[in-house]
Amino acid sequence: TWCGYCPDGASRLRALEEQYPDRVFGAALHTSDLMQILAKAPLADYLGGYAGVPAGAVNRQGAHGEILGNRGNWQSLTDIALAKTPICAVEIDSTISGSTVSVSVLAGFRSAPGIEVALTVYVVEDGVTGCPQANYYNDTAWSDSYQLGDPIVDYVHDQVVREVLSD
Numbered sequence: 001t002w003c004g005y006c007p008d009g010a011s012r013l014r015a016l017e018e019q020y021p022d023r024v025f026g027a028a029l030h031t032s033d034l035m036q037i038l039a040k041a042p043l044a045d046y047l048g049g050y051a052g053v054p055a056g057a058v059n060r061q062g063a064h065g066e067i068l069g070n071r072g073n074w075q076s077l078t079d080i081a082l083a084k085t086p087i088c089a090v091e092i093d094s095t096i097s098g099s100t101v102s103v104s105v106l107a108g109f110r111s112a113p114g115i116e117v118a119l120t121v122y123v124v125e126d127g128v129t130g131c132p133q134a135n136y137y138n139d140t141a142w143s144d145s146y147q148l149g150d151p152i153v154d155y156v157h158d159q160v161v162r163e164v165l166s167d
Helices: 006-019 040-046 071-083
Strands: 088-097 100-109 122-125 160-164
């Protein structure tokens, strides 16, 4: 909520999800705000840390040898990843009953991958409100955040990581 560049990152992520439905799934790990989870720090350390926010990776790949990279690279990294023949398929089934969420994850490989493979499972929530969002693009006409205010009082946060279910 404090990072005024994050609305632009969220807009870019949303555009990727719309461009590649059922192939791109985003997850927003917040830092230093009310939506940060305890697992965030060790996960960021595992992924190699980051120089700024919003930072992101596509299949744990960033640009220039980094794992977490600048939002300006997300489109090209996604295009490269989706052009490759997948070595793995993941099936996720989830159900909600009251306040209980049950998740089953199955990963299958075409052949032995020959590399170290890691799977991270997140629980994400869309439609989170009540956390005003800083907006450095309030006066930038090309931005989706143009003239929405700084902060954007009624900002809706999507893809908010609420829990990491795997190690």
